[in-house]
Amino acid sequence: MLPAPLSREESAISRLVLWNIDLTLVDVAQVTRAAYAEAFQRVTGEPLVYLASTAGRTDSEVFYEFLARNDIEIDSDGAQTAEFLTALGEAFARRRDQLPARGRAMPGAQAALAAVASMRDEHTVQTVVTGTIMANAMAKLAAFGLDGYLDLSIGGFGSEHYPKASLIQFTRMRAAEAHGSAFPESATVYVTDSARDVEAALIGHATPIGVASGSTTESQLRAAGAQHVLEDLTDQQALLAMIRSATALPQAR
Structure with missing residues (x-):
């Protein structure tokens, strides 16, 4: 069960651990690609022939990449993007029952989330x-029993139409x-x-x-600016050590 919110009496300064989902916590690429293809054809009337990299991009950014790579004109009022996101949610919902069979939790993901949840006495x-x-993110996590470890009410999702650096900042404010x-x-x-x-x-501080x-x-993660890198999530003690090393909380008096 998700821990209750921290009270002001418990801690004035707290630690916030943010997680990416795809290929960090779960791998549901097969289902996601099928949903992308269905939503794209529904909105544009054209098949999704050429894919684009989705890593680090929001679903709306992915849609723009699809349009460009498939030589389809982008509308000026944003209506096409809104239609795509709605269609994507519906296409993914129809495939929710496929997630356990065609996807997986990443190695160590559940234990890693449980380990971070145990840091609540450190105001985490x-x-x-x-x-x-949001709807698709919730489905991905719930399919593998990962949602209960996270306070998803304060999370940042691609539905918000902001780049991830901004989502990090907004999530910090919502957490507070x-x-x-x-x-x-x-x-x-x-x-x-x-x-x-x-x-x-780094942009979102x-x-x-x-x-x-x-x-x-x-090496690519370090070149991008990560000083802390894990091979995977199977070593929970290494993860917790990195989180503690990377964050600064005042010592209890």
Whole structure:
């Protein structure tokens, strides 16, 4: 069960752990690609022939990449994007039952979330910052029993039409309001497999912790600016040590 929000009496300064979802916590690429293809053809009337990289991008950014690569004109009023996101949610919902069979939780993901949840006595809150629209993100996490470890009410999602650096900042503000505690930049980390997310974390004033579990190598994560990199999430003690090392909380008096 998700812990209750921290009260102001419990802590004036708290730690915020942000998680990317795709290829950091879960791999549901097959289902996602099928949903993308259905939504794209529904909105544009054309098949999705040429794919684009989705790592570190929001679903609306992915749609623009699809339009460009498939030589389809982009509308000027944004209506096409809104239609795509609605269609994407519906296409993904029709495939929710496929997630356990065609997807997987990344190695160590559940244990890693449980380990961070155990840091509550250190005034730690965890949630997600993802390019995936909210409904699809919830479905991805719930399919593998990962949602209960996270305060998803304060998370940042692709439905918000902001780049990830902005989502990190908005999530920090929502956490402060919801939990009655300050979550300073120096006490915020973003755990991700994507080099683009590492760059977004630095722009959003969070310390990136790279996980070389996707297609990005350790050297690429470090080149993007990650000083802390894990091979995967199977070593929970190493993860917790990195989180503690990357954040600064005042010592209890």
